[in-house]
Amino acid sequence: MQVCHIDLPPYWDDMEKLKKVLNKMLCDALHVKRIIHVKDDFHARYSAKKRSYRYIIKTKQKNPFESDFVTFLEDVNLQQIQQNIALFVGEHDFRQFMKTGSDVKSTTRIIYRAFAYQHKDYIVLYFEANGFLRSQSD
Template sequence: MSYDGSKFYGMQKQPDKITVQGEIENSLQKLNISSAVTHAGRTDRGVHALNQVIAFDIPDFWEINKLKNSLNKILHPYIHIKKLEFANAGFNPRFDAKKRSYRYILSHVYSPHTSDYITYYPQKIDIPLIKKALKRFEGKHDFEYFAKTGSEVNSYIREIYKTEIYKYKSFTVIKIAGNGFLRGQIRLIVDFILKINENILTLDDLDKQLSKKELISKHLAPPNGLYLERIWY
């Protein structure tokens, strides 16, 4: 499924807030399907998804294409189920995932029409420098200093498989793939490397924070440029 995160208070259901999970569960209820929805990962308020994965239970009599069409009519226009299929019993979108990738898009030309979907960044980006910075995140690390404060996890160790940064027209795209990500991790990484680009921070500062020798900067990049791109199983 894909969704426009600018219209929701994140993926995860919250009391008295409009969330993606909440809207899907409400849509299922309208079709007389009483099922909780599990998802591959919670995205923050304003963060988008190109291929989020969810799971829920349905009665046997539902024909799957009819259900997909019925749900999309209710969820339109900000949430769209791209593919619906039967999963093995016990499938868990979060814990069964093997790899995930995120995309962060920066625009160097401001447009009010894309302000909810792309982060405006007027400064020129030193691509070779930021490639070096991103390369340092690859491999297994304890990312405690690159996680939102208050994250409740058993371990902060995650493995990043690949990082990329490239120019496309008036945009700069950052891509990060790994086995899993902590709350706010991508936005914290992006903010840090952009500060390196602006000479506010250095590669040495990054090494210190990544090795947990010193907590230097812990600010989140804006949510609007971030997309959950793909999940592998």
């Protein structure tokens, strides 16, 4: 559910055709779901009202095919995570979570939702906020 924006030349007026062309050209890991016209002042990064991140922990044996996407931990207490993750909900200053060199007006962010759940051999940590700081999501 990533959003991007591009300025198209006037000859691209058939958005369905453009979507098909892009999906043929993109690698298998990417897929365009829809293309819509937006106002000229829309910016994918600065106009977003909410953002969400999911962090995935696997408690079983490491898998090299998942190593770029999953954190492997042997001993995880899901109940403790579920209890503690709720502490993130609300308005907080996340200055200590950001990478140095960030150019932001404020380091305060609002976390609307934060929860953890188990799905098969995975524990998923979910965060939804009005924004995240640079490298806050790493």
